[in-house]
């Protein structure tokens with residue numbers, strides 16, 4: 001891989017203990033995902049180690065250069081944990097605008113530190129498919145308010161290893177103080193909520 005691409009990857013995701021691979025490994029083990037969409041991915045290529053086809057979307061110029069690297073597939077080949085050859089597509093556009101991807105074309109939508117992906121990209125996720133979202137920008141809270149999604153699990157990280165908790169889900173999304181946030185509150189603050197119990201990421205299913 002080109003030295004500049006490798007350097008940017010190493011800078012942000014170079015330590016396998018902190019690249020969230022354990023999260024995607026757990027999700028791959030619990031679901032039959034073959035295609036995923038990752039809006040606001042930057043150069044976080046780790047989902048491709050677990051999902052055979054992943055579509056990445058980012059407006060960042062470093063991401064554009066990274067995904068154009070002719071050695072990217074070889075980089076994934078030696079790290080992937082499935083039998084197929086990997087397929088990667090990258091769109092250097094804003095996910096706020098229509099993407100050149102079919103509606104309901106993917107099994108998983110990935111929302112990590114990149115805004116309200118659950119809302120803007122819901123159409124690309126098949127009904128019955130999965131959303132994994134954290135609450136850093138309030139997207140998990142937004143999905144929890146959205147009747148198109150139902151909560152299936154909480155992804156809990158300890159010592160860089162994630163586990164999926166599927167019981168006692170009614171403990172989540174209960175504000176520590178005050179009234180529950182509305183969609184408008186979340187859009188205004190673009191921040192997660194202080195809950196009585198919180199998880200590192202949440203697994204939802206698209207139901208409508």
Ligand SMILES: C[S@@+](CC[C@H](N)C(=O)[O-])C[C@H]1O[C@@H](n2cnc3c(N)ncnc32)[C@H](O)[C@@H]1O
Nearest residue numbers: 040041042044058059060094095096112113114
């Ligand atoms: C904080 S980084 C998170 C990167 C990666 N998701 C992760 O978890 O490590 C947010 C990324 O989202 C991208 N982003 C934010 N809004 C976007 C939009 N509307 N369309 C495409 N990319 C966007 C930014 O360019 C940036 O690379």
